[in-house]
Every structure is written in structure tokens, then in C-alpha cells.
Amino acid sequence: MPELPEVETIVRGLREKLAGGRIRAVRIRTLKIVRTSSALFRRTLCGAIIRDVRRKGKFILIELESARTLVIHLRMTGQLLLVPENAPLDPHTHVVFDLEPGGCQLRYRDVRKFGRLEIQEPERPLPQLTALSPDPFEISARELFRKLQEKKRALKPLLLDQTFLSGLGNIYVDESLYRSRIHPLTPSNRLTEAQVRRLHRVIRRVLRQAIQAKGTTISDYRGPEGIVGGFQHFLRVYDCTGEPCRVCRTLIEKTRVGGRGTHFCPGCQVPG
DNA sequence: GACAACCTGACC
DNA sequence: GGTCAGGTTGTC
Numbered sequence A: 001m002p003e004l005p006e007v008e009t010i011v012r013g014l015r016e017k018l019a020g021g022r023i024r025a026v027r028i029r030t031l032k033i034v035r036t037s038s039a040l041f042r043r044t045l046c047g048a049i050i051r052d053v054r055r056k057g058k059f060i061l062i063e064l065e066s067a068r069t070l071v072i073h074l075r076m077t078g079q080l081l082l083v084p085e086n087a088p089l090d091p092h093t094h095v096v097f098d099l100e101p102g103g104c105q106l107r108y109r110d111v112r113k114f115g116r117l118e119i120q121e122p123e124r125p126l127p128q129l130t131a132l133s134p135d136p137f138e139i140s141a142r143e144l145f146r147k148l149q150e151k152k153r154a155l156k157p158l159l160l161d162q163t164f165l166s167g168l169g170n171i172y173v174d175e176s177l178y179r180s181r182i183h184p185l186t187p188s189n190r191l192t193e194a195q196v197r198r199l200h201r202v203i204r205r206v207l208r209q210a211i212q213a214k215g216t217t218i219s220d221y222r223g224p225e226g227i228v229g230g231f232q233h234f235l236r237v238y239d240c241t242g243e244p245c246r247v248c249r250t251l252i253e254k255t256r257v258g259g260r261g262t263h264f265c266p267g268c269q270v271p272g
Numbered sequence B: 001g002a003c004a005a006c007c008t009g010a011c012c
Numbered sequence C: 001g002g003t004c005a006g007g008t009t010g011t012c
Helices: A003-018 A038-044 A141-150 A153-159 A171-180 A194-213
Strands: A021-026 A048-057 A059-064 A071-072 A078-084 A093-100 A104-110 A116-118 A253-257 A260-264
Touching: A003 A059, A003 A078, A021 A038, A071 A078, A071 A171, A116 A141, A141 A153, A141 A194, A141 A260, A153 A171, A153 A194, A153 A260, A171 A260
Parallel strands: none
Antiparallel strands: A021 A093, A048 A059, A059 A071, A071 A116, A078 A104, A093 A104, A253 A260
């Protein structure tokens, strides 16, 4: 569920509340969510001072003074919620962090249990993190063009590939391709430099607007204070199947590309 | 590449 | 009963 704008929103909220504070205690309620041994997980986090909270691609990094990092990926339905200590525990809460200063807990909640929490040692960076490519704000249009030229895959699956470009997921890829008027199946090496410049600009703009709206909530996404995002009101193709395109009035269609539901306008996004 | 797997819930 | 879901990974 969460893509770059949702993760960025969470990271900003957590940083404000957590940076400089301390984790007093940790309770693991569902073992499989935590990829590090429970003992190491607890030993690392109990009493740890939080230096900063950052984002890398769709990963959340809670950096500790010990130089170790709590690495979190929310996958589809993961949530990080800041709640009062006395709030009732719901059955989908899998990890609970007691915080200092107190009164508040950080809870990891995840209906589908796809998400992962893991400790990264400074001398042993996690492979999933080192394999990540820069996100759209860390790469120039020129560089993106060069990378796209090197591949000849269909554009959409490539943009979803976190080792090619990080941060984008299904919503923002569909929105970016629609707003750039590029068909999702266009071979990446057939894009002109002008098309890539536009795509690069559009991706950045869509992500910035979505961050400003505090993310997109279709169903599960919540910010750390439990609030829903607002960008769902600005979607133009994603979840708009059957509605007329606002540019050419053609009805928005949904197909499958690379195994993912794909929304596009057959009028504006003609195959390259 | 396509597809199943990981899980639960919503919807038809 | 079946299909679908904002993600990633492992298998042909």
C-alpha cells in the first residue's frame, strides 16, 4: 500500500515525535514480522536513543545512537501508529514500542502481515537496501534517460522495479504515465529524450503533490497519527476505471501489465 | 517475462 | 464460491 509519499509522510511524523527520544521497551507479539532474532532485536532496541528517522525508497530507517538502524518495510498493509499507552491493543498489532518521554507508544500494525522489521548493523548493510536505486528526487532527467536507454523492458514494470528506480508503486506509476501521456507497455529504449524529461518532471510533481496531501488512502493507509491521506481526491486514472478522461473524454480502462492492475486512457496513451 | 506465494478482508 | 488489493520475492 504505501509508496514514496506515504512513507515520507510517516517518516516526517515519526521524526518529529521520536528523534532524540528513547525506546524504553519492546514487545513482539507476532514473531514472523521481525526478521532479526528476538533476542538481538530486544537487546538492540531496549534503552536505545533515536538519532533520526529517514526514508530510503519505501523503507523507513529508524537510526539509533548505537549506529544500528531499525529498518522497516510496510509492504501492503503495514502501519506505524503513535498512540496513547492506554489505548486498547487491536488484534493486528504485532510489535509495540514503549517510548521515553512516556505516555505514547509506537505500534506496528499490519492486517496482512507482509511487512518486515529488521536490525541493520553498521558494518553489515542489508542487501535489500544496498540493491535499491535512487528515488526520483535523487536522479536527474538525463540520468533517467540514460538508464531507460540501457533497458528494453516495458516501461511500467521497469518503473516499479525498486532496483531500477525506487519509491514508485502502482498508484503513482499509473498517475505519472497518464499525465505524461505514455502507454505503460512502451519499451523503455523507445522513449525520446523529450518524453523522458516530461516523465521525470511529472513523476516529481505527482510525488510532491501527494506528499503535500499527506499520501493516498484507498483503504488502509494511515499516517502515524492515524489520519488518512488526501491525494485520492486528485487521482486521474488510478481507481478511475470507466470514467471519462478529463482531456479527451475516452473512458479510462483497466488492464493487467506485469501482473499488476493498470489504469490508462486508450485515447491519450497510445502504444509507442 | 509470467505466476505463485506470503495473508486478511472487502466485495460480487 | 471467486476475485481483487497500495509490495516483494522466489520459481519456472
